[in-house]
Amino acid sequence: DAKTTQPPSMDCAEGRAANLPCNHSTISGNEYVYWYRQIHSQGPQYIIHGLKNNETNEMASLIITEDRKSSTLILPHATLRDTAVYYCIVRVVGAQKLVFGQGTRLTINP
Amino acid sequence: NAGVTQTPKFQVLKTGQSMTLQCAQDMNHEYMSWYRQDPGMGLRLIHYSVGAGITDQGEVPNGYNVSRSTTEDFPLRLLSAAPSQTSVYFCASRSSPGTADGYTFGSGTRLTVV
Secondary structure: OOOOEOOOEEEEEOOOOEEEEEEOOOOOOOEEEEEEEEOOOOOOEEEEEEOOOOEEOOOOEEEEOOOOOEEEEEEOOOOHHHOEEEEEEEEEOOOOOOOOOOOEEEEEEO | OOOEEEEOOEEEEOOOOOEEEEEEEOOOOOEEEEEEEOOOOOEEEEEEEEEOOEEEEOOOOOOEEEOOOOOOEOOEEEOOOOHHHOEEEEEEEEOOOOOOOOOEEOOOEEEEEO
């Protein structure tokens, strides 16, 4: 699986958009980009995934660059409950494990 | 509520004791797996199953056994607990190994071995 690089921590004001970057410069053509978050030692929560097109769901938007070497997770209107560690993971469909790095600790400030 | 249920939520064991961590899902998912998370670290795969009757090892399988007799249940057995197995254990499931679906995780079992 390709390696990902994320900033260790970020801050964002409540109500503003939180933009979390992820670098995956060695991603292969058949690897998807996944985002999960972990709120205070709870089980990781799936947020969104994409292959090469931008994706949006009720939780977030995922922007993948045209060369697929980086992506950005966007939480459009961050709330205090979005404070969590966010993991960017690349994975081939059918691969048996998720490789979790250190993630980005996002703190939403009132 | 549909999801992954883990029991117990907390457990303290003495070195050498054995126990079973339970995991059940009601989403008819084929794929189930067990991860452990040590403090300040990411999750590491212990064992996984792609369907009833089929299990395989992950990256840290030593000291653990699994079985998958039904689609719903995937218990993790610690054979002889050691302090190095103190960790938080998460069970996860996914609809099918061949899809791009995301995983659903349980809320975890916090295990301390003394």
